[in-house]
Structures are given as C-alpha cells and as structure tokens.
Amino acid sequence: MAYALPCRLCGTTNIALSGASPVPPTGSSIDGVPITMLNTDDRILLTGQSVPSSNGVWTFQGPGNPMIRPGLPDQYSIANMLDNATLIWVREGATMAGSCWGVDPAQVITVDTTGHTLARVALPPSRRGSRRRQASITT
Numbered sequence: 001m002a003y004a005l006p007c008r009l010c011g012t013t014n015i016a017l018s019g020a021s022p023v024p025p026t027g028s029s030i031d032g033v034p035i036t037m038l039n040t041d042d043r044i045l046l047t048g049q050s051v052p053s054s055n056g057v058w059t060f061q062g063p064g065n066p067m068i069r070p071g072l073p074d075q076y077s078i079a080n081m082l083d084n085a086t087l088i089w090v091r092e093g094a095t096m097a098g099s100c101w102g103v104d105p106a107q108v109i110t111v112d113t114t115g116h117t118l119a120r121v122a123l124p125p126s127r128r129g130s131r132r133r134q135a136s137i138t139t
Helices: none
Strands: 009-011 043-046 056-059 086-089 100-103 118-122
Touching: none
Parallel strands: 009 043
Antiparallel strands: 043 056, 086 100, 100 118
C-alpha cells in the first residue's frame, strides 16, 4: 500500500477539459470552496471526470487556467505507473474533508493513459459517527 501526498480538495463532478487538462471556470467552486480562495499549486483530487484517465491528482494554476499534473517524484506525475493500492487523503472542503480515496477496482495505472475510477475508502470524520465522549464541565 502506498500513500500519495494529501490533496487540499476533492472535486467529484466533471471539470471541462482543455486539451487533456481540466480548467476550473472563473467563478466556480470545488467542494464548496471558491476557486478564488485556492493557491497556485494546491493539490486537487478529481474523481468524477467524464474522461476516466483524467481522474486523479492535479495542481491548480489559477481561475480559468488549465490544471497540471504534479511534477516528479509525485506518484501522479505524467506517465508515472501508479501502485494499485495507492490511497489519497483530502484535507479540506465542505463535504470531502477527511475522506480517503483509492483506485477501484485495484489496478496498476499509467497516469493520463489508463482510465480509472477513484472510490472513497474512508468517510470524513463527521460522517463516521462520533464515539468520542463529551467531557462534562462542572463548576
């Protein structure tokens, strides 16, 4: 099992492509976060692309600009062979913060060549059900 570097956000709906790269339109948001709040090179996990080989990790390059794949030695760099048990955590977002994603079904993929589906393998903490007990404070 391998862990990719975590992503800031996860987009679960298709972002239109320009050539082979997704381009988030000006004024849009990803998982409730306006793209104007993103920084250049923020890692974004895309899981709902209509072209399955476009799923995976991309880096944000500004509103209306094509996203790019991370550079080497990142596991999601262009043409890299990705381990079939790679997991990707998501740090932020209105609904996907704290979620973890993996290739489903497990397969070895070549980034930007092999069509693949990413599935949630762990839910965000707010959806797991809390087993923590609230401490009572008495004065």
